[in-house]
Amino acid sequence: DAGITQSPRHKVTETGTPVTLRCHQTENHRYMYWYRQDPGHGLRLIHYSYGVKDTDKGEVSDGYSVSRSKTEDFLLTLESATSSQTSVYFCAISESRGTEQFFGPGTRLTVL
Amino acid sequence: GENVEQHPSTLSVQEGDSAVIKCTYSDSASNYFPWYKQELGKRPQLIIDIRSNVGEKKDQRIAVTLNKTAKHFSLHITETQPEDSAVYFCAASPKWTGGFKTIFGAGTRLFVKA
Numbered sequence: 001d002a003g004i005t006q007s008p009r010h011k012v013t014e015t016g017t018p019v020t021l022r023c024h025q026t027e028n029h030r031y032m033y034w035y036r037q038d039p040g041h042g043l044r045l046i047h048y049s050y051g052v053k054d055t056d057k058g059e060v061s062d063g064y065s066v067s068r069s070k071t072e073d074f075l076l077t078l079e080s081a082t083s084s085q086t087s088v089y090f091c092a093i094s095e096s097r098g099t100e101q102f103f104g105p106g107t108r109l110t111v112l
Numbered sequence: 113g114e115n116v117e118q119h120p121s122t123l124s125v126q127e128g129d130s131a132v133i134k135c136t137y138s139d140s141a142s143n144y145f146p147w148y149k150q151e152l153g154k155r156p157q158l159i160i161d162i163r164s165n166v167g168e169k170k171d172q173r174i175a176v177t178l179n180k181t182a183k184h185f186s187l188h189i190t191e192t193q194p195e196d197s198a199v200y201f202c203a204a205s206p207k208w209t210g211g212f213k214t215i216f217g218a219g220t221r222l223f224v225k226a
Binding site: 031040041042043044045048050056058059090096097098099100101103104105106 | 143144157158203205212
């Protein structure tokens with residue numbers, strides 16, 4: 001597996017609380033992505049980054065924000081978690097645009 | 113925007129048989145079509161991909177075909193084995209996004225019965 005880690009791997013939180021998920025890579029890849037995976041929906045892009053401090057929205061960005069202050073770290077923040085954000089979150093990296101993406105191990109988030 | 117539909121949602125085959133998963137896409141400008149395999153509890157991993165200037169690509173027991181006119185592409189697995197049991201996702205990368213956005217299908221759960 002490519003050098004990608006996610007933390008935490010599991011989290012249970014309550015509605016209305018802020019949550020931050022971290023993606024860390026050791027591959028020095030420029031492009032990083034956050035997806036959520038839900039039954040029947042495949043993987044849906046939340047936000048992506050094309051460089052330090054360069055980010056943009058994906059398909060399902062409402063309620064999420066991201067930051068990338070270093071090449072190796074990409075943070076996903078749920079400002080005020082809702083039950084609809086209960087999901088498995090995957091981080092991915094790629095060396096170039098439109099090429100293979102390498103996925104992290106995922107974070108299972110439950111919002112009660 | 114791009115929309116990717118994948119069929120069937122579930123597929124059960126006997127070991128040794130072939131399995132075919134089909135996907136359609138809506139944006140004719142899409143130019144990159146990867147396939148990912150996700151085993152239970154694991155991360156998705158690329159198994160094969162194809163670009164719009166190629167009609168077919170093979171890698172051992174797996175192959176992908178692309179029909180740009182009809183806007184559909186298919187994954188073919190021959191001589192299936194129990195370890196092929198997993199969820200398979202097709203995806204398309206619209207050219208207008210500069211390759212930043214990959215739109216995934218909903219997935220096909222493949223069961224290979226021994």
